Amino acid sequence: xxxxxxxxxxxxxxxxxxxxxxxxxxxxxxxxxxxxxxxxxxxxxxxxxxxxxxxxxxxxxxxxxxxxxxxxxxxxxxxxxxxxxxxxxxxxxxxxxxxxxxxxxxxxxxxxxxxxxxxxxxxxxxxxxxxxxxxxxxxxxxxxxxxxxxxxxxxxxxxxxxxxxxxxxxxxxxxx
Amino acid sequence: xxxxxxxxxxxxxxxxxxxxxxxxxxxxxxxxxxxxxxxxxxxxxxxxxxxxxxxxxxxxxxxxxxxxxxxxxxxxxxxxxxxxxxxxxxxxxxxxxxxxxxxxxxxxxxxxxxxxxxxxxxxxxxxxxxxxxxxxxxxxxxxxxxxxxxxxxxxxxxxxxxxxxxxxx
Numbered sequence: 474x475x476x477x478x479x480x481x482x483x484x485x486x487x488x489x490x491x492x493x494x495x496x497x498x499x500x501x502x503x504x505x506x507x508x509x510x511x512x513x514x515x516x517x518x519x520x521x522x523x524x525x526x527x528x529x530x531x532x533x534x535x536x537x538x539x540x541x542x543x544x545x546x547x548x549x550x551x552x553x554x555x556x557x558x559x560x561x562x563x564x565x566x567x568x569x570x571x572x573x574x575x576x577x578x579x580x581x582x583x584x585x586x587x588x589x590x591x592x593x594x595x596x597x598x599x600x601x602x603x604x605x606x607x608x609x610x611x612x613x614x615x616x617x618x619x620x621x622x623x624x625x626x627x628x629x630x631x632x633x634x635x636x637x638x639x640x641x642x643x644x645x646x647x648x649x
Numbered sequence: 650x651x652x653x654x655x656x657x658x659x660x661x662x663x664x665x666x667x668x669x670x671x672x673x674x675x676x677x678x679x680x681x682x683x684x685x686x687x688x689x690x691x692x693x694x695x696x697x698x699x700x701x702x703x704x705x706x707x708x709x710x711x712x713x714x715x716x717x718x719x720x721x722x723x724x725x726x727x728x729x730x731x732x733x734x735x736x737x738x739x740x741x742x743x744x745x746x747x748x749x750x751x752x753x754x755x756x757x758x759x760x761x762x763x764x765x766x767x768x769x770x771x772x773x774x775x776x777x778x779x780x781x782x783x784x785x786x787x788x789x790x791x792x793x794x795x796x797x798x799x800x801x802x803x804x805x806x807x808x809x810x811x812x813x814x815x816x817x818x
Binding site: 501502503505506509510512513514516517518520521524530531533534542634637638640641642644645 | 677680681684685687688689691692693695696705706709713717718721800803804807808810811
């Protein structure tokens with residue numbers, strides 16, 4: 474597997490696109506800047522919804538409204554991340570493809586996407602019960618659904634932070 | 650000026666700065682915390698900026714949105730500033746000699762100034778328009794300027810990594 478990846482990295486690094494990315498000095502920092510700004514948007518959207526579920530943000534707004542405002546943004550911005558991330562890999566294939574931290578980041582990303590999709594889907598489908606959350610009489614009641622949502626929100630916070638940590642750590646664990 | 654240099658030397662020569670320089674894990678760890686905090690600062694401010702531009706959260710009154718989002722922004726900013734300070738003292742002299750680092754500090758100050766000016770002067774009549782989906786031109790300008798400044802802050806931050814010889818990218 475490592476040999477095949479090494480061969481593939483070598484082939485990728487020899488392409489003219491890779492050559493351009495490697496030799497034009499401003500391309501990699503520019504791609505990284507777009508990448509991290511996109512990470513900021515996706516991360517903050519997820520975190521604000523998680524904070525709302527944990528009752529740390531916009532408690533006066535029903536959860537489905539907060540979810541509708543923030544979570545749909547994540548999906549198109551993930552495409553920008555895929556594009557800039559792919560170009561960064563093409564520019565420096567060995568940096569990621571031969572780096573276990575990169576695969577950890579991708580695994581965490583899959584978990585984060587699943588968590589976000591589950592939260593977005595389940596909150597949308599049980600919208601009516603969350604809307605009631607606002608009234609004083611039910612606000613204090615902690616149902617099983619709410620506990621589950623809080624567990625998922627906490628997991629989401631940790632996994633997104635893990636993705637950002639792994640992303641930074643790629644630079645420190647790259648193959649020589 | 651020499652007092653400033655003494656102060657810089659004091660921090661750079663401290664045991665704490667030495668640990669961050671010498672320890673293999675400490676620098677990337679603080680850097681990761683810095684990235685997480687910066688992302689939340691930029692992302693949460695963007696929510697306000699887009700509201701001021703009339704592009705998002707348009708059904709939320711500006712003051713309610715500000716009250717909800719600013720604690721998140723300031724909390725994240727405190728973490729970003731603290732972690733940034735720790736990264737800075739580990740190599741203070743080199744950072745100060747780096748144009749992108751100096752530019753980043755000035756840009757953050759400019760973003761703060763933009764916020765103060767908007768709150769202090771432009772937003773005195775906030776109650777009159779804060780429920781409107783599209784705020785007045787000066788609010789939209791403040792929002793647009795804030796977005797541009799924070800993009801520049803992040804770009805400078807990334808460029809520091811490519812212009813400091815001994816640091817990893």
